[in-house]
Amino acid sequence: MKKVIVVAAALMASTVQASSGLDFGDLNFFLKSGQFNITSNVSVLNTEVEDEGTSTQSETNGYIFDNRFTVGVLDNLNVFVGLDYAYDNKTQEFLGAVKGNRSTNDGISNPALGANYRLMKQSDAAVNLDFGAVARVRIMDAEIGTEGTDGQYNTGNHSIELNSSVGRKWNEANEFRLTASVTQQLDGEIEDSGPAGSVDFETDPSTDISLTAAYQYRPVQEFMMAVAVKATRIGEVDFVNKTTDDESTAEAHLDFDFTFTAKYLITETIIGKFNYGMSRLAEYNIETNGTDSEQANRHANFYGIGIDLLF
Numbered sequence: 400m401k402k403v404i405v406v407a408a409a410l411m412a413s414t415v416q417a418s419s420g421l422d423f424g425d426l427n428f429f430l431k432s433g434q435f436n437i438t439s440n441v442s443v444l445n446t447e448v449e450d451e452g453t454s455t456q457s458e459t460n461g462y463i464f465d466n467r468f469t470v471g472v473l474d475n476l477n478v479f480v481g482l483d484y485a486y487d488n489k490t491q492e493f494l495g496a497v498k499g500n501r502s503t504n505d506g507i508s509n510p511a512l513g514a515n516y517r518l519m520k521q522s523d524a525a526v527n528l529d530f531g532a533v534a535r536v537r538i539m540d541a542e543i544g545t546e547g548t549d550g551q552y553n554t555g556n557h558s559i560e561l562n563s564s565v566g567r568k569w570n571e572a573n574e575f576r577l578t579a580s581v582t583q584q585l586d587g588e589i590e591d592s593g594p595a596g597s598v599d600f601e602t603d604p605s606t607d608i609s610l611t612a613a614y615q616y617r618p619v620q621e622f623m624m625a626v627a628v629k630a631t632r633i634g635e636v637d638f639v640n641k642t643t644d645d646e647s648t649a650e651a652h653l654d655f656d657f658t659f660t661a662k663y664l665i666t667e668t669i670i671g672k673f674n675y676g677m678s679r680l681a682e683y684n685i686e687t688n689g690t691d692s693e694q695a696n697r698h699a700n701f702y703g704i705g706i707d708l709l710f
Contacts, residue, residue: 556587
């Protein structure tokens with residue numbers, strides 16, 4: 400009987416030890432000092448929106464490349480650089496059954512510079528607890544192409560994000576992670592480039608708040624499936640037309656994003672991914688001089704592949 404108890408205790412101890420470890424590909428995986436990670440994804444993105452004020456519908460299709468390079472400075476401190484790029488990102492406008500001219504908004508986005516600090520790890524506490532900061536930098540003026548003109552993909556303002564995440568891998572197959580963030584959008588400028596000429600807008604600061612819940616199932620070491628739901632409250636934005644001095648307000652609204660990721664561990668340091676996502680976006684009004692223009696029937700979805708490399 401004593402031998403049975405000893406064996407059972409040993410098995411329980413080994414199970415606890417196995418479940419407390421985090422492997423490459425886990426949601427809560429954190430780089431150790433001296434490690435490098437390169438993440439790259441390419442997605443086919445489709446978005447749709449209807450401007451009920453002008454009875455115009457717009458559909459955008461393009462290829463989005465998002466890339467992130469992360470380095471472990473310390474065992475509990477990671478820093479990263481992120482850069483997105485849009486290719487063949489075309490918008491087709493419709494006025495009823497009449498097609499308008501297509502416009503293109505390609506190029507790089509605002510680069511992201513950030514850091515994540517692990518305050519608690521599950522091997523020493525009940526959960527992993529992380530704090531992070533991300534700065535997105537406007538490297539050039541923003542230009543939006545409309546009605547057949549070409550523009551750019553970047554936004555016309557800097558932003559600063561503070562976030563915190565809590566998560567745990569409670570056994571070898573199951574894991575969760577919750578993330579809350581606050582993003583301060585700084586004031587900026589946007590050039591609307593249309594066929595009749597360019598119009599400049601100044602935007603005031605605004606604040607966005609988001610909450611993300613993610614779960615991953617890893618039945619075997621090589622294969623992972625993750626789902627995530629993100630709710631984002633887009634803050635109210637005031638902006639002014641610098642040519643006419645007309646003031647406008649885009650009201651606050653709540654957007655939801657749903658993502659699914661399937662990952663396969665090709666080698667100990669290479670992961671291949673399939674990504675799919677869809678968004679359910681709220682309707683909101685843009686008020687200009689007392690006149691409302693409702694942005695309705697907003698939808699977005701994407702699918703694509705990616706790769707993670709660990710050095």
